[in-house]
Amino acid sequence: MRRNGGYGAVGMAVLALACMPRFRSKGGGEIGERSAVRRVSAADVALPPGYQIEALATGLTFPTGVAFDDRGEAYVVESGYAPGEVFTTPRLLHLREGGRFDVVTEGERNGPWNGVAWADGAFFVSEGGELEGGRILRITRDGETTVLASGMPSQGDHHTDGPAVRDGWVYFGQGTATNSAVVGEDSAAFGWLKRKPAHHDVPCQNVTLSGQNFTTKNPLTPDPDDQATTGAFLPFGTPSQPGQVVRGQVPCSGAVMRVRAAGGPIELVAWGFRNPYGLAFTPDGRLFVTDNGFDERGSRPVFGAADMLWDVKPGQWYGWPDFAEGRPVSMDRYGEGPITQPKMLLASRPGEPPSPLAYLGVHSSSDGLDVSRSAAFGHQGDVFVAQFGDQAPVVGKVTNPVGFKVVRIEPDSGVIADFAVNRGKKNGPASKLGTGGLERPLAVRFDPRGTALYLVDFGVLAMDSSAHPRQGTGVLWRITRKGAAR
Amino acid sequence: MRWLTIGTLLVLGCGTARRSEPLVGPPQLASAEERHGQRVFMQLCNQCHPGGDAGLAPPLNNKPAPAGVIKLQVRKGLGRMPAFPESQLDGRSLDDLVSYVLRLRHTGR
Secondary structure (H helix, E strand, O other): OHHHHHHHHHHHHHHHHHHOOOOOOOOOOOOOOOOOOOOOOHHHEEOOOOEEEEEEEEEEOOEEEEEEOOOOOEEEEEOOEEOOOEEOOOEEEEEOHHHOEEEEEEOOOOOOEEEEEEEOOEEEEEEOOOOOOEEEEEEOOOOOEEEEEEEEOOOOOOOEEEEEEEOOEEEEEEOOOOOOOOOOHHHHHHOOOOOOOOOOOOOOOOEEEOOOEEEEEOOOOOOOOOEEEEEOOOOOOOOOOOOOEEOOOOOOOOEEEEEEOOOOOOEEEEEOOOOEEEEEEOOOOOEEEEEOOOOOOOOOOOOOOOEEEEEEOOOOEOOOOOEEOOEEOOOHHHOOOOOOOOOOOEOOOOOOOOOOOEEEOOOOOEEEEEEOOOOOOOOOOOEEEEEOOOOOOOOOOOOOOOOOEEEEEEOOOOEEEEEEEEOOOOOOOHHHHOOOOOOOEEEEEEOOOOOEEEEEEOOOEEEOOOEEEOOOOEEEEEEEEOOOOO | OHHHHHHHHHHHHOOOOOOOHHHHOOOOOOOHHHHHHHHHHHHHOOOOOHHHOOOOOOOOOOOOOOHHHHHHHHHHOEOOEOOOOOOOOOHHHHHHHHHHHHHHHHOOO
């Protein structure tokens, strides 16, 4: 027994060493200098038995969403902006036979257009607003554009997202300006702090601060020794005081809001999100929202925070910036010892955050979603989520690529299963695996009959200390049951 | 013999950790305990070990750790993996979780 136990101990130790991840991050975008030409092959994508996938269109530049008009015809939006501060032209495109597109309209230099929905005879687009602030646009089939809402605080890390339309209301998400409510050196690295030095997170209701402050180098001055001290919900270089009240307003950061499809004032639905990217209603009217969890970066890094699927209730506060997944970030699991352990920024919490429906992979960037409503496709009531994939090492280190696939969630149990993945012994984007499969799934949407799942693949986004998106590498995929009529 | 044992463990232990449903089918859960363990896994483990594969944290599915070692690591934590004390994970749930982890490990094998 002792000798066998000795073998076992030695074996386990060797195993641990042999399989232990090196300290170097191994994110999916960390592909170095590889060919910018994207190969596309449906055979490199695996699905459950009985399903098939095909590429409908290739060569798209930063596609972010797909919608169907009342004739059942497909339209795609191209973002016009990508991480790495790459600006192109936002576009609404009409898919034609053979994978061709006609341009319906082009947007201004205020991307990213982060999604599109069709309702009541028009398209609704969430304009991310990196330069001028977020807006909700109504676009007719012939390209006539009306601004329904504007002034969203989108000039930071995250933008205006969604949309989803129900009962004459356009619901949309608004991401936060920062990772965890403190403007810092990471804001400068992302490119926006020098452009908008006064930009910061805006609470939706009055909040009382605990007085936590963070001192960093000051990237706004040429002196390399210059420092700045910054508090939560305040401009860079502005410290906070214990008990200080920051006034809330709407529109605000980290929120789901809504505006009437005919225009009007913006209303708050719920807040305390970090980046509520994807919105979808179930047939019985529940609002499901994906929310990108904290990164391990900036002045107040948070380790190991999942992406989340929320069942959104009106008026609820969901916890940002002091809770992750419904748990306080002051728990040991979210820090790395007493020095960097996140402390509470709010002196009193605005509410009691609930638990999410599902906990998705840390840094998976779980984004666009839709709900199956057809027995012909299967999995009725389940939620399908596109996972863009990690942006390591910027968001934090990972031991293996995270995301880069479509997952299926049973909302009642929170059980998550892969649905569309790349073949191979390792998970990751096609560019890292050297295949023609999925790259960065960003949105999914069922067609009007609910029998085909359209998948928007953003294309190649390589990562090192910053992001390097590649134009013309986006793909629109379609997943159907084998033998199903179209 | 010792090196043969170690070598065998290495080969087994460093194989692919992917148990993705499109690749190997869903785990065949044989009991209510395993189904409960799956839910616990989804709440506490999946975010760092998606489907038991590597993600933020190293993989689980290709590690031949016995149940007792898994329980010890869950209770005590290791490196940046948090500990899950009784107050967060009761004994029955831990047993069910380990049953699920072992079932997942052998899925498609």
